[in-house]
Amino acid sequence: xxxxxxxxxxxxxxxxxxxxxxxxxxxxxxxxxxxxxxxxxxxxxxxxxxxxxxxxxxxxxxxxxxxxxxxxxxxxxxxxxxxxxxxxxxxxxxxxxxxxxxxxxxxxxxxxxxxxxxxxxxxxxxxxxxxxxxxxxxxxxxxxxxxxxxxxxxxxxxxxxxxxxxxxxxxxxxxxxxxxxxxxxxxxxxxxxxxxxxxxxxxxxxxxxxxxxxxxxxxxxxxxxxxxxxxxxxxxxxxxxxxxxxxxxxxxxxxxxxxxxxxxxxxxxxxxxxxxxxxx
Amino acid sequence: xxxxxxxxxxxxxxxxxxxxxxxxxxxxxxxxxxxxxxxxxxxxxxxxxxxxxxxxxxxxxxxxxxxxxxxxxxxxxxxxxxxxxxxxxxxxxxxxxxxxxxxxxxxxxxxxxxxxxxxxxxxxxxxxxxxxxxxxxxxxxxxxxxxxxxxxxxxxxxxxxxxxxxxxxxxxxxxxxxxxxxxxxxxxxxxxxxxxxxxxxxxxxxxxxxxxxxxxxxxxxxxxxxxxxxxxxxxxxxxxxxxxxxxxxxxxxxxxxxxxxxx
Numbered sequence: 136x137x138x139x140x141x142x143x144x145x146x147x148x149x150x151x152x153x154x155x156x157x158x159x160x161x162x163x164x165x166x167x168x169x170x171x172x173x174x175x176x177x178x179x180x181x182x183x184x185x186x187x188x189x190x191x192x193x194x195x196x197x198x199x200x201x202x203x204x205x206x207x208x209x210x211x212x213x214x215x216x217x218x219x220x221x222x223x224x225x226x227x228x229x230x231x232x233x234x235x236x237x238x239x240x241x242x243x244x245x246x247x248x249x250x251x252x253x254x255x256x257x258x259x260x261x262x263x264x265x266x267x268x269x270x271x272x273x274x275x276x277x278x279x280x281x282x283x284x285x286x287x288x289x290x291x292x293x294x295x296x297x298x299x300x301x302x303x304x305x306x307x308x309x310x311x312x313x314x315x316x317x318x319x320x321x322x323x324x325x326x327x328x329x330x331x332x333x334x335x336x337x338x339x340x341x342x343x344x345x346x347x348x349x350x351x352x353x354x355x356x357x358x359x360x361x362x363x364x365x366x367x368x369x370x371x372x373x374x375x376x377x378x379x380x381x382x383x384x385x386x387x388x389x390x391x392x393x394x395x396x397x398x399x400x401x402x403x404x405x406x407x408x409x410x411x412x413x414x415x
Numbered sequence: 416x417x418x419x420x421x422x423x424x425x426x427x428x429x430x431x432x433x434x435x436x437x438x439x440x441x442x443x444x445x446x447x448x449x450x451x452x453x454x455x456x457x458x459x460x461x462x463x464x465x466x467x468x469x470x471x472x473x474x475x476x477x478x479x480x481x482x483x484x485x486x487x488x489x490x491x492x493x494x495x496x497x498x499x500x501x502x503x504x505x506x507x508x509x510x511x512x513x514x515x516x517x518x519x520x521x522x523x524x525x526x527x528x529x530x531x532x533x534x535x536x537x538x539x540x541x542x543x544x545x546x547x548x549x550x551x552x553x554x555x556x557x558x559x560x561x562x563x564x565x566x567x568x569x570x571x572x573x574x575x576x577x578x579x580x581x582x583x584x585x586x587x588x589x590x591x592x593x594x595x596x597x598x599x600x601x602x603x604x605x606x607x608x609x610x611x612x613x614x615x616x617x618x619x620x621x622x623x624x625x626x627x628x629x630x631x632x633x634x635x636x637x638x639x640x641x642x643x644x645x646x647x648x649x650x651x652x653x654x655x656x657x658x659x660x661x662x663x664x665x666x667x668x669x670x671x672x673x674x675x676x677x678x
Contacts (some may be wrong), residue, residue: 312499344611
């Protein structure tokens with residue numbers, strides 16, 4: 136068995152990067168897709184047989200519902216609002232997290248003063264703030280952006296803070312002796328050293344921004360995917376709920392792809408050394 | 416013109432001891448000097464504060480007592496006129512070898528055209544031509560070390576501080592590196608302060624060997640090594656006079672090892 140496998144791999148190497156390689160990647164993709172396909176098939180089969188369709192809907196119904204939502208244009212206002220909230224919440228949270236994490240990481244004095252406060256706020260379940268934010272920022276996009284960005288902020292903040300603090304002191308001293316001023320030190324040493332941590336924080340923050348936005352919309356809103364899902368579930372429309380979830384899945388997947396591409400570009404030196412970024 | 420490039424004058428250093436209110440005296444009244452273009456090796460038992468002396472010369476640490484003068488100027492802050500080669504190569508992992516070696520020139524505002532030429536030259540002299548595009552993680556330990564030395568030579572400091580630079584290398588690589596360092600330091604004409612705990616290495620490389628005692632460290636001896644150059648790094652005992660020179664250093668050093676305490 137293993138002999139066959141090794142022979143076929145030799146054959147494919149002989150064939151050169153051409154057709155053999157394409158066949159191999161296609162096979163890999165197929166193997167990757169298999170569990171997902173199996174799940175979908177089982178879902179389709181079980182719906183109405185093992186579990187009532189009113190509870191779990193079925194894939195074909197979800198697809199039909201998605202098509203209907205997009206062709207009628209019903210979903211676009213929701214998408215537009217949620218999309219804005221996600222992007223704004225994420226960007227504000229990341230920017231704040233990088234800035235605060237970097238400042239506190241660079242200054243032990245600031246860190247000593249502010250770290251206990253940040254720790255205390257970190258401990259608060261941010262979801263509990265949703266009602267408060269709605270009072271403060273209204274039921275429009277402001278409250279959702281605030282909730283998403285505060286969730287993103289803490290994740291990014293802690294990663295960047297840890298990243299900047301982990302920079303080897305000797306590396307810093309050497310660069311100073313080589314003639315670096317503070318600005319050059321930041322650009323040549325601290326930022327690149329913190330980059331893997333920043334990227335990790337940014338990746339982890341993607342699902343959290345979605346949670347923040349959706350929870351905000353669940354709590355109170357006039358438009359958005361969260362509201363759409365909420366309404367679908369309270370009118371016993373599981374196909375609608377799943378359709379909403381599929382769209383969110385699309386958001387997260389696209390965001391992950393973008394983050395992965397940025398990461399591969401920024402952290403090329405790590406990929407080459409064999410300890411490449413972990414694909415989430 | 417004063418020929419004494421670097422002068423350590425009555426250096427004393429105390430460090431707070433962990434958990435206690437008392438201070439540990441590490442260095443006590445150490446004085447020696449390095450003339451232009453001389454190679455000074457500093458040896459002593461581990462933990463005696465050899466590396467601390469280098470940190471003072473680089474301005475990373477102010478001595479508790481005494482002063483370090485570099486060209487007659489008291490060192491009180493980061494000294495950018497020296498070069499520092501640490502124990503580990505410490506190349507920046509996110510820069511290629513070429514970018515790493517170029518960095519000091521970038522920091523010092525050298526124009527791009529001249530940077531390129533100087534990087535090419537220095538990489539050639541340490542034998543790393545063709546590896547500019549490699550990241551440090553793609554280089555062997557010895558090559559990283561060469562890169563680290565090139566990064567220092569490239570901005571032509573007149574004093575190079577080396578902190579057990581070959582300690583982590585295997586025996587063969589080490590001999591080759593010692594031999595190349597002899598050539599490079601003779602060519603560069605720089606003053607070198609070389610910290611090591613290896614007597615053979617000290618005797619082979621240095622014009623003067625400074626022997627320190629155990630903590631609190633005092634200067635036991637400052638021994639001139641008058642072996643002709645270039646010296647043979649691969650077969651130490653074939654250098655005429657090596658045995659006598661080694662003996663002179665060992666006689667001073669022996670008492671410190673027989674004192675028996677391992678720090």
